[in-house]
Amino acid sequence: xSAKRIRKPVLAALGSAAVxxxxxxxxxxxxxxxxxxxxxxxxxxxxxxxxGPVTLKGYFETGFPLxxxxxxxxxxxxPNVKWDIREDQFAVITQNxxxxxxxDPPDLMRLPQVxxxxxxxxxxxxxxxxxAYGWDKWPASQLEQMRVGSNGQRGDGPLYAQGxxxxxxxxxxxxxxxxxxxxxxxxxTLADLDSALQKAxxxxxxxxxxxxxxxxxxxxxxxxxxxxxYGEPGPINDWIFQKPGATIDTPSNLQATQHxxxxxxxxxxxxxxxSQDYATMMSRFIGGKALxxxxxxxxxxxxxxxxxxxxxxxxxxxxxxxxxxxxMSAPLTxxxxxxxxxxxxxxxxxxxxxxxxxxxxxxxxxGGSHPMGPSDAYMPPVKEGSITAATLEAGATIxxxxxxxxxxxxxxxxxxxxxxxxQLQKLAAGxxxxxxxxxxxxxxxxxxxxG
Amino acid sequence: xxxxxxxxxARRARRPGAWLGWxxxxxAAVMYAVFVLRPLGLTVQYSFYDWNGIGASTWVGLENYxxxxxxxxxxxTIVHAFELILFFSLIPVxxxxxxxxxxxxIAQSRLALVARTVLFLPQVIPLVAAGIMWSxxxxxxxxxxxxxxxxxxxxxxxxWLGDFGTALPAVGVIGAxxxxxxxxxxxxxxxxxxxxxxxxxxxxxxxxxxxxxxxxTLPSLRQEIGVCVTVTVIAALASFDVVYISTQGGPGxxxxxxxxxxxxxxFSEREVGRASALAVVLIVLVLACVLPIQRLTRDGSR
Numbered sequence: 066x067s068a069k070r071i072r073k074p075v076l077a078a079l080g081s082a083a084v085x086x087x088x089x090x091x092x093x094x095x096x097x098x099x100x101x102x103x104x105x106x107x108x109x110x111x112x113x114x115x116x117g118p119v120t121l122k123g124y125f126e127t128g129f130p131l132x133x134x135x136x137x138x139x140x141x142x143x144p145n146v147k148w149d150i151r152e153d154q155f156a157v158i159t160q161n162x163x164x165x166x167x168x169d170p171p172d173l174m175r176l177p178q179v180x181x182x183x184x185x186x187x188x189x190x191x192x193x194x195x196x197a198y199g200w201d202k203w204p205a206s207q208l209e210q211m212r213v214g215s216n217g218q219r220g221d222g223p224l225y226a227q228g229x230x231x232x233x234x235x236x237x238x239x240x241x242x243x244x245x246x247x248x249x250x251x252x253x254t255l256a257d258l259d260s261a262l263q264k265a266x267x268x269x270x271x272x273x274x275x276x277x278x279x280x281x282x283x284x285x286x287x288x289x290x291x292x293x294x295y296g297e298p299g300p301i302n303d304w305i306f307q308k309p310g311a312t313i314d315t316p317s318n319l320q321a322t323q324h325x326x327x328x329x330x331x332x333x334x335x336x337x338x339x340s341q342d343y344a345t346m347m348s349r350f351i352g353g354k355a356l357x358x359x360x361x362x363x364x365x366x367x368x369x370x371x372x373x374x375x376x377x378x379x380x381x382x383x384x385x386x387x388x389x390x391x392x393m394s395a396p397l398t399x400x401x402x403x404x405x406x407x408x409x410x411x412x413x414x415x416x417x418x419x420x421x422x423x424x425x426x427x428x429x430x431x432g433g434s435h436p437m438g439p440s441d442a443y444m445p446p447v448k449e450g451s452i453t454a455a456t457l458e459a460g461a462t463i464x465x466x467x468x469x470x471x472x473x474x475x476x477x478x479x480x481x482x483x484x485x486x487x488q489l490q491k492l493a494a495g496x497x498x499x500x501x502x503x504x505x506x507x508x509x510x511x512x513x514x515x516g
Numbered sequence: 517x518x519x520x521x522x523x524x525x526a527r528r529a530r531r532p533g534a535w536l537g538w539x540x541x542x543x544a545a546v547m548y549a550v551f552v553l554r555p556l557g558l559t560v561q562y563s564f565y566d567w568n569g570i571g572a573s574t575w576v577g578l579e580n581y582x583x584x585x586x587x588x589x590x591x592x593t594i595v596h597a598f599e600l601i602l603f604f605s606l607i608p609v610x611x612x613x614x615x616x617x618x619x620x621x622i623a624q625s626r627l628a629l630v631a632r633t634v635l636f637l638p639q640v641i642p643l644v645a646a647g648i649m650w651s652x653x654x655x656x657x658x659x660x661x662x663x664x665x666x667x668x669x670x671x672x673x674x675x676w677l678g679d680f681g682t683a684l685p686a687v688g689v690i691g692a693x694x695x696x697x698x699x700x701x702x703x704x705x706x707x708x709x710x711x712x713x714x715x716x717x718x719x720x721x722x723x724x725x726x727x728x729x730x731x732x733t734l735p736s737l738r739q740e741i742g743v744c745v746t747v748t749v750i751a752a753l754a755s756f757d758v759v760y761i762s763t764q765g766g767p768g769x770x771x772x773x774x775x776x777x778x779x780x781x782x783f784s785e786r787e788v789g790r791a792s793a794l795a796v797v798l799i800v801l802v803l804a805c806v807l808p809i810q811r812l813t814r815d816g817s818r
Binding site: 092093094159160161163164167181184185187277278279280336337338339340341478479482483486487488490491493494496497513 | 679
């Protein structure tokens with residue numbers, strides 16, 4: 066082949082690329098900035114699904130049967146409403162959320178951390194519905210995490226999402242293994258827990274199994290529990306809600322991180338936590354291979370079935386006997402796209418989930434967590450001695466102690482994958498110090514909040 | 517060969533044929549322009565903006581590129597990619613040469629066919645499945661550790677993919693396993709083209725199998741080796757699937773590679789501009805590595 070003949074197509078290709086470049090040269094991005102959700106006023110709303118046929122477009126999290134069963138029950142009660150449901154793993158939903166909300170708006174969607182979605186004007190302001198349905202008369206703490214101010218701070222401002230229920234986290238334990246080390250009741254103080262861990266280790270039992278592999282830094286669960294044992298939940302929430310001047314690098318959090326490091330160095334965690342994902346942790350715990358896991362009540366139904374009678378739950382004990390207790394507790398957030406076609410009907414569904422007796426039954430029996438709604442609302446009966454009963458009771462304790470916290474992993478959209486996970490993996494491998502860990506997370510947090 | 521075209525008129529006379537040629541190329545060319553050139557151009561464009569993928573964007577010039585070289589985490593991903601070349605290129609090509617030469621020696625037996633099939637199987641298995649399989653094999657209770665314990669090496673067992681020191685080499689081993697078969701097959705095909713008379717005369721001159729390999733096989737395979745190295749170096753630098761399935765970049769970013777970092781930047785951190793800048797740098801890196809290889813292995817005599 067001669068050089069002359071080859072040059073022509075190459076030139077043509079380069080030329081077309083240049084043309085394409087030139088046409089594409091307007092700045093990327095839409096006018097989304099001008100339609101900030103915070104500005105949309107709460108207009109008059111319809112509080113029903115009407116009587117004509119409606120197809121609600123749902124985007125749910127796969128692996129959790131609750132939303133699907135609620136949807137089915139809803140259709141049973143309101144036959145004119147049909148569903149068009151798409152499911153994905155939570156990680157995929159997190160990555161897709163902005164584009165799906167913008168380009169293929171669902172009526173109802175499982176939401177990741179909301180503040181950035183609100184900044185981009187992608188979520189519907191639910192204040193109108195909150196007034197119409199009386200959500201604003203529910204205990205304020207239920208909706209706090211889903212309120213977003215105009216600058217992206219959470220905890221205050223218009224409501225942008227609603228929960229199907231709200232979850233409670235703590236420590237699950239294997240009763241048979243607990244009996245082996247003579248642990249007959251839940252540890253009352255942090256020191257009690259420490260000694261239980263040591264006894265388990267001495268007995269050749271893996272004291273704690275916690276997922277911490279891949280992109281899932283599960284040590285965030287015990288870490289945040291320790292933070293609340295050493296300090297107050299208030300400042301932790303301020304940090305998560307992006308309140309100005311909030312920092313995670315506080316003396317009490319440092320003590321908590323040092324305590325976690327002590328557990329790691331003492332060999333209280335399974336040696337391979339850095340390669341374990343969530344499913345591995347669950348299957349090992351259910352298989353009786355560890356005494357404790359730090360997890361949430363979304364597993365209550367599952368554990369009641371698979372380890373019936375052999376599993377217990379307690380809230381992280383306080384550092385002093387009788388002290389206040391705190392726990393991560395968050396609503397299972399669902400929101401409505403700002404461009405949703407059937408927003409009224411989706412909001413009606415959300416209200417129905419919180420107030421309908423059958424829906425609340427499903428919430429507890431399938432979801433295992435506390436339903437949303439007024440504090441005097443109907444509570445479904447639960448089986449005495451079951452894990453579901455224990456986690457619901459823990460919810461009452463947290464309510465009394467005002468100890469509810471959002472997850473430190475939810476502070477910004479990227480803080481979990483970008484900061485907590487790698488840092489906690491380094492801590493688990495002995496490659497990071499508690500002090501440097503907190504400083505590094507705080508530095509990432511500041512750059513993300515600013516950006 | 518057609519007669520040499522000389523005058524202007526003669527060239528013009530050939531035009532209709534040329535246009536017909538473009539017509540046949542058109543569907544492919546349009547696809548190429550829309551699905552390859554346009555995204556490429558857009559990526560370059562996005563790399564100059566600070567953009568979250570949805571909202572308004574701001575022009576930031578070369579800042580995204582500057583951050584690649586000032587943020588140690590981003591730069592580390594590029595270093596990891598080069599470490600992977602060792603496993604994705606060097607081992608498969610060396611092992612492939614050895615295996616291909618061995619298989620060629622027993623070419624007539626049934627064993628050769630079996631060996632070829634077994635070695636090529638990893639190419640047929642989807643990488644995602646391979647990644648899942650290997651993460652089981654390398655887990656703390658997996659086959660690799662069981663074998664080690666069985667031969668009395670229980671002391672070195674560990675969660676290979678969850679250990680800071682071994683995670684990246686473990687990912688490399690998965691890549692090597694995938695690519696050995698490809699290299700073997702390519703090299704074997706190249707060997708079958710070598711004139712048997714060359715081997716015969718070498719043997720008459722008293723050359724042993726080793727001498728034969730270095731004097732005849734290796735030089736004759738220059739182009740095939742070039743293809744192997746090119747393909748595997750690209751696989752190493754642009755690796756994504758194996759890492760995503762087996763470690764997701766962990767533990768503590770120790771297996772983070774540019775492909776995965778681009779994905780996280782764009783879809784989890786929503787920094788489309790920085791993701792695009794890293795993608796552009798990756799393209800340049802791949803070209804900078806592959807073009808010299810192409811030049812080196814080009815056969816001068818043809």
